[in-house]
Amino acid sequence: MKKIYDLLRRELGPRHWWPADTAFEVVIGAVLTQQTRWENVEQAIKNLKDHSLLEADFLSKVKTEELEGLIRCTGFYRQKAMRLKNISIFFHENPDILEKPAGELRNILLSLDGIGNETADSIVLYAADKPKFVIDAYTKRICKCIGIEGDYGKLQSVFESSLPVDVSLYKEFHALIVEYGKQFCGKKRCCDCILVENGKT
DNA sequence: ATCCAGGCAA
């Protein structure tokens, strides 16, 4: 997998993902971006900031209806509003939750409504700065193209066992995969893929 | 007019 990383890094340069002022902003963004373009998430985050709601204490107490309006542009806004409120209540009641060890934190996050594998790992990696490799739709596609298939846990172990345990590397690699996926994994440029030929282990 | 985004839960 290091070879894939090097190829992507050379092709795309550093990504510096995830853009956020606070860990809580990463948490909220991770939920909002589910099945949603990042540009729409940015708008919703801005709305929340403008209303001083990007903090667990305030967000946990906002009227559901108002929250729905502010995040409408991300789609699934009713589900997401409800889930964000519950998650905010949890973070408000457990302010030092991100200090927990990666594995424990991951399980706690998974027990919350609206947080599945990918969202939990995004929070562990980008909000808590702990080494968990994030597997998303693009990662699955790319893996399939280079001959690696399996469920979430299987793919995650392939990455984690073939890379040094390095938070910065995990962050950068995932960000590169997403950017590469956006640019090349559509039908239009799939034929220009630099990974299928050069990326074989 | 149709498709589909860095998913999740039932």
Next chain:
DNA sequence: TTGCCTGGAT
């Protein structure tokens, strides 16, 4: 597998 939902691209 289906429902959840908006917004931009085709």
